[in-house]
Amino acid sequence: MAAQPIGVFDSGIGGLTVVAALRALLPNESIFYLGDTARVPYGGKSAATVQRYSLEIAEMLLRENAKTVVIACNTASALALPRLEETLPVTVTGVILPGARAAIAQTRSGHIGVIGTRATIASGAYERALRSLDPQVRVTARACPLLVPLIEEGWLESSITDEIILQYLAPLLDDGVDTLVLGCTHYPLLRNAIARLAGDKIALVDSAQNCALAVRDLLGRESLRASESDRGALRVALTDPPDAFLRVAREALQLDVGEVEVRTL
């Protein structure tokens, strides 16, 4: 019998940043990834809609025999994690608490910036997670709805992209944050530009990397780790056929996604 995969989902392709981090950290684990490209993006949608979509996808991952579910999407983590935890018979890991933990570990001044989609920022999920870890922390959050479309256009290094990043970051930098959470799984693809513009006094926290660490710990605690002799396989399914952005992500992440399946939910 094939090893049970880790089930990972995102509204689209951005969650492959989490997959890349999981592959590097847990090479023996198999992964089934579902990107909901037929309904992407989630970042401007309501909690009710994002919860409904997340439940549909999680049920599909369970039918694929997933041993645990990873929400590789900040918006779905912000809006649907408690709902999935209540409903699913397996553990669920989002990207927000791991990112918040890493930010608390990084900050010296106790003032943390968070950038994300409209829905993620409006939910206040990062503030809640950060304050649950340290009630004294100061948080400045900002929605950056143009960054995802810029990344999907492939304008990763462009003067226009720099200007937009600066416009979004200026209030956070002026406000004196010393740590910045990249609160959207797309944003690691802009990490170089953001780091250059934020300057070397600002520590960047990448939710993808920290989510992968949390999954490793979880699998250890629950004795769900794959055998060291297993060669982890990656299956990628999308709800709409892949477009040019899959190539952008694949190249930027150097991820071998193999043949992409198309699934209707």
Add this chain to the structure above:
Amino acid sequence: MAAQPIGVFDSGIGGLTVVAALRALLPNESIFYLGDTARVPYGGKSAATVQRYSLEIAEMLLRENAKTVVIACNTASALALPRLEETLPVTVTGVILPGARAAIAQTRSGHIGVIGTRATIASGAYERALRSLDPQVRVTARACPLLVPLIEEGWLESSITDEIILQYLAPLLDDGVDTLVLGCTHYPLLRNAIARLAGDKIALVDSAQNCALAVRDLLGRESLRASESDRGALRVALTDPPDAFLRVAREALQLDVGEVEVRTL
């Protein structure tokens, strides 16, 4: 019995530009508008998915007793119009043929530019419509995927928006088009900026206005016009609760949309 409405749909809010044009031209007509905000945008999605969504929405409009269906979305017009025409028992009007007709009437040089979403441009629908009207016409088309997110961010007058528009338009202007089709129902909200940057030698063709004219002609031909004593009502339904962009559109279009209903398809 209430007058039968014109059923209008779009992937989101952008199609309200067509509603505003219909309201101005046909004040006696009632309109039922459905914006599929739970799955917006369509512009990067496949033909199969956009056809499936369009059929689901058209069936809903028929249950609302629509006497004719208007696809107030260039992407859905480009990818799903023939499919809806085959399937529905009422007439269907898209935005592409009316826009193409107006462009052919405008051009002096016979060289027409078209801008739109990735899916609209990739479909080649404007080229086909323009060439069906004039086989000699020259067409230069360009996908502008960042314009919709910029409009939804409300950055209608901004130096960053100007730079992005210029980056997209430069190849068309260099290529010598004398007429530019705004091939996305969002784009009329950027009309001022596009007109300023394209210069006054370029005629802009707004698909919303021309679609409304085509609907008026159709209703006349089919004897479906509302009585002159009718006071047309507008009902707006969305598949996800309204967000900030509805306010942007409402103000830019000075459209009274009343109470917005939320419908799950």
